Amino acid sequence: MRSRSLFALLAALAVTVAACSDETPTLSGPGSFPPGGQAVTREVILPAARFFQVLGGFSGYTDASDAAYVVVANQYGGELNAHALARFTGFPRTVTYSRNGASKTDSAFTYQESRLVLGVDTLATAGRPFTLQVWEAAQRWDANTATWTLAIDSVGEQTAWTEPGGTRGVLLGSASYAEAAGDSLVVTLSPASVKRMADSLSAGVVFTIAETGKRVEFQDMVLRFSVKPDSAAPDTTLNFLASPGANLTTVYTPEQPDPPAGTLAVGGIRSARTLLELDLEQTVPGCPATETCAEVPLSQVQLNQVAVLLRPRPVPRGFGALNSVPLALRLVVEPELGRVAPLGQTLLDQDILFASADSVLALPVTSLTRTLIANDSIPRTVALVSEVSGAGPPPTFGVLFLDADARLRIVYTLPARRPLP
Amino acid sequence: MTIARNLGTAAAAAVLSLLSAGQAPAQSLLSASGLGAPLEPVDARARGLGGLPLGLPDPTMSLVNPAAAVGLPAAGLTVTFQADQLSSVAGDQDQDFTTARFPVIQAAFPLGTRLVATLGYASVLDQNWAVEHADSIFVTGQQISVTDRFRSSGGVARLRGGVGYHLLPRLDVGAAVDVYSGALRDTVYRVFTEGGITPSVTGTTYEWQGLGFSAGARWRGSALSLSAAVSAGGALTAAAQDSGVVSKDYSLPVQLDVGGSARISQRALFALSARWQGWSAADEDVSASGGARDAMQVAGGIESESLRFLGRPVPVRVGGRFTQLPFRFEGAADFVDERAATAGIGMVLGGGAASLDLSGERGWRGGDSAGLDESFWRVSLSLSLLGR
Numbered sequence: 001m002r003s004r005s006l007f008a009l010l011a012a013l014a015v016t017v018a019a020c021s022d023e024t025p026t027l028s029g030p031g032s033f034p035p036g037g038q039a040v041t042r043e044v045i046l047p048a049a050r051f052f053q054v055l056g057g058f059s060g061y062t063d064a065s066d067a068a069y070v071v072v073a074n075q076y077g078g079e080l081n082a083h084a085l086a087r088f089t090g091f092p093r094t095v096t097y098s099r100n101g102a103s104k105t106d107s108a109f110t111y112q113e114s115r116l117v118l119g120v121d122t123l124a125t126a127g128r129p130f131t132l133q134v135w136e137a138a139q140r141w142d143a144n145t146a147t148w149t150l151a152i153d154s155v156g157e158q159t160a161w162t163e164p165g166g167t168r169g170v171l172l173g174s175a176s177y178a179e180a181a182g183d184s185l186v187v188t189l190s191p192a193s194v195k196r197m198a199d200s201l202s203a204g205v206v207f208t209i210a211e212t213g214k215r216v217e218f219q220d221m222v223l224r225f226s227v228k229p230d231s232a233a234p235d236t237t238l239n240f241l242a243s244p245g246a247n248l249t250t251v252y253t254p255e256q257p258d259p260p261a262g263t264l265a266v267g268g269i270r271s272a273r274t275l276l277e278l279d280l281e282q283t284v285p286g287c288p289a290t291e292t293c294a295e296v297p298l299s300q301v302q303l304n305q306v307a308v309l310l311r312p313r314p315v316p317r318g319f320g321a322l323n324s325v326p327l328a329l330r331l332v333v334e335p336e337l338g339r340v341a342p343l344g345q346t347l348l349d350q351d352i353l354f355a356s357a358d359s360v361l362a363l364p365v366t367s368l369t370r371t372l373i374a375n376d377s378i379p380r381t382v383a384l385v386s387e388v389s390g391a392g393p394p395p396t397f398g399v400l401f402l403d404a405d406a407r408l409r410i411v412y413t414l415p416a417r418r419p420l421p
Numbered sequence: 422m423t424i425a426r427n428l429g430t431a432a433a434a435a436v437l438s439l440l441s442a443g444q445a446p447a448q449s450l451l452s453a454s455g456l457g458a459p460l461e462p463v464d465a466r467a468r469g470l471g472g473l474p475l476g477l478p479d480p481t482m483s484l485v486n487p488a489a490a491v492g493l494p495a496a497g498l499t500v501t502f503q504a505d506q507l508s509s510v511a512g513d514q515d516q517d518f519t520t521a522r523f524p525v526i527q528a529a530f531p532l533g534t535r536l537v538a539t540l541g542y543a544s545v546l547d548q549n550w551a552v553e554h555a556d557s558i559f560v561t562g563q564q565i566s567v568t569d570r571f572r573s574s575g576g577v578a579r580l581r582g583g584v585g586y587h588l589l590p591r592l593d594v595g596a597a598v599d600v601y602s603g604a605l606r607d608t609v610y611r612v613f614t615e616g617g618i619t620p621s622v623t624g625t626t627y628e629w630q631g632l633g634f635s636a637g638a639r640w641r642g643s644a645l646s647l648s649a650a651v652s653a654g655g656a657l658t659a660a661a662q663d664s665g666v667v668s669k670d671y672s673l674p675v676q677l678d679v680g681g682s683a684r685i686s687q688r689a690l691f692a693l694s695a696r697w698q699g700w701s702a703a704d705e706d707v708s709a710s711g712g713a714r715d716a717m718q719v720a721g722g723i724e725s726e727s728l729r730f731l732g733r734p735v736p737v738r739v740g741g742r743f744t745q746l747p748f749r750f751e752g753a754a755d756f757v758d759e760r761a762a763t764a765g766i767g768m769v770l771g772g773g774a775a776s777l778d779l780s781g782e783r784g785w786r787g788g789d790s791a792g793l794d795e796s797f798w799r800v801s802l803s804l805s806l807l808g809r
Contacts, residue, residue, distance in 0.1 A: 023519055024518070024549055024550060024574075025449065025453075025507075025509060025516065025549075025550050026552065026553055027450065027453065027511065027514065027550070027552045027553075028514055028552065028553050028554060029514070029552075030554050030556070032453075032552045032554075032751070033569070034453075034552075034571065034710075037552065037571040037607070038554075038609070039569055039609050039610070039621055041558055041560060041611060041621070043560045043561065302622070303619070304611075304618045304619050304620070304621055305617070305618045305619060350617070362561075364617070366619055409561065411560050411561060412621075413621035413623070415665060416609035416623050417607070417623075418625075419709065420627065420659050420669045421454075421710040
């Protein structure tokens with residue numbers, strides 16, 4: 001009994017201690033730091049010659065049929081012409097409706113005036129206002145292989161357009177997009193136009209811009225149409241949706257430009273990439289900027305931020321990126337394979353979006369630098385690519401050109417050691 | 422049965438020791454000065470008597486006087502818990518903070534009727550403190566906000582092993598060896614509050630090492646008891662554990678303690694002690710942080726057993742203390758003095774197998790010329806177990 005009481009006392013003591021919270025007495029103000037007890041951060045900028053080598057640039061990994069968007073342009077940048085091609089599916093052959101509580105099916109019906117609704121990517125659009133024209137396609141085409149000059153370019157069949165950019169038939173409709181319009185554009189289509197689009201022999205439609213100097217990107221499109229069954233009451237209309245699905249592509253001319261010598265290319269409709277060799281194991285001054293001292297390896301300082309700085313260059317032929325370009329740095333284990341070298345893991349500290357208004361691109365490679373310092377067996381070759389997450393459709397139509405005269409910015413903190421009291 | 426009970430109390434002590442080791446309490450802004458804030462290895466009974474380090478007539482476990490445990494009837498263990506609440510003003514900064522710690526754990530093992538072995542562990546210097554400052558620096562082409570923080574954590578502790586011997590009918594003597602240990606960890610942080618820049622954290626660790634010796638004696642008369650103890654050592658070494666820093670030695674002070682107690686009535690005891698610590702030996706070692714001085718302490722109090730509860734005497738204690746602290750605060754003109762008024766109460770439990778002592782203190786440190794003003798409330802609780 002007595003032992004139990006003593007144990008209870010000890011336990012109570014322990015609980016008492018555990019319940020207490022300790023607080024560290026804390027001084028404030030720069031004058032209260034002991035000598036050497038405050039961090040010193042420095043920034044150095046290294047030239048390309050010390051860390052950066054371009055191994056090669058490659059392109060053509062994707063084409064317009066891979067993109068989740070279509071582009072329509074008319075002499076944008078003085079050169080770029082682009083038309084969107086779409087073939088809508090989902091038109092009914094018969095319609096079913098209810099009359100007096102009974103279900104009726106009728107193969108005879110009449111199309112009503114309908115609406116073609118297109119989602120405009122306002123950030124990827126240059127030149128407002130503009131007028132979108134919807135033409136009947138007068139020639140069969142293949143969404144996977146169509147180009148500006150060829151309607152079909154598959155194995156065993158190669159058919160040129162009668163009219164480059166998509167042979168056009170009658171004008172089905174048009175709509176104006178105002179200077180300050182929203183993110184959708186509605187083209188009103190007559191019943192006759194919808195009927196032509198719904199014809200089973202229809203080759204689809206061709207989208208063009210009427211005015212020159214415009215480039216417009218559409219994220220999606222849908223046709224909202226109505227029909228009136230012949231056997232139904234006069235006030236009966238049935239609503240349907242038709243969409244192009246995979247029968248959607250962009251044909252354009254000229255081809256995405258290759259970068260001039262001394263320039264890196266990344267992204268665009270053709271998914272350009274550049275292989276680089278980065279030597280991130282650098283040395284930096286090992287003392288505050290007010291002192292002179294020998295350089296020390298990065299392993300002897302605390303890395304706060306390491307970034308490769310690149311300056312954008314103008315892109316010719318109207319292929320400049322209008323919206324933000326997502327960028328990634330991927331490890332390349334076998335750079336000798338060149339164009340077909342497989343890409344490894346992503347290496348940037350975080351996802352990077354390069355906006356067209358940015359004057360400098362900073363690729364954060366702090367984690368990569370730390371890894372390379374700790375493990376010298378990791379390959380130094382990387383590929384600069386444009387992707388959202390892993391391989392996929394080209395994120396942007398426009399390509400990014402960057403000056404190869406890169407800079408390496410290293411922000412680091414010197415080890416702080418106060419002398420003992 | 423006795424062995425089993427001793428093992429049980431030892432296990433409990435081990436648990437409490439681990440709790441203590443896991444904490445990093447600080448008791449004063451003075452932790453930032455010199456080698457840190459000195460800590461007293463005394464239990465709650467002594468704290469109730471002003472912090473009296475020695476001088477009581479009855480056998481007690483002490484980390485000051487190796488002879489004090491002579492006469493204990495059985496193996497024993499004392500664990501002391503201490504909680505502080507402080508208000509501190511230094512310059513234009515004021516702050517309140519709380520701490521909790523086990524400042525001292527002691528055990529004694531009688532070996533026959535004349536000899537007793539003792540083992541104890543106590544905090545000696547507290548080195549927990551921090552500085553924080555918000556600033557901005559120009560990097561990556563912009564002015565970026567940063568928060569700088571320096572954190573010192575750790576302290577010096579002392580493991581003492583000793584023996585006491587009943588030399589003459591009224592005279593007990595003792596000797597002990599002190600092994601100093603502990604660690605000091607400096608951590609420097611810079612946190613960038615914008616710009617997506619990774620924070621930096623660097624640290625430096627020193628381990629404290631040292632050896633000291635102590636001797637003491639107690640003379641017990643019928644109404645008067647006198648005690649004295651001296652301790653000294655060579656050097657306290659801060660052994661660097663990282664490259665880029667160097668180890669350093671500090672002279673350990675000679676410490677002299679004298680004290681005595683007199684029975685002033687049948688149920689009342691008056692006790693008084695004085696201490697001198699030769700910290701000036703380390704003055705040159707810590708000159709960069711303000712130097713060190715020899716420090717005096719006078720403590721005393723009265724213990725009365727007039728109060729009874731359930732037929733048993735309940736000791737009631739009052740006391741006071743004046744202490745000169747050895748290190749100067751942040752380049753202030755004067756060193757810091759401490760004054761405290763204390764009170765306490767005791768209770769015997771389990772037919773004498775255990776005792777519980779509780780004390781409270783109200784204290785003040787510093788002054789205008791000392792660079793800081795601190796006031797504190799301190800509660801101490803000691804549990805002593807005897808294996809009989």
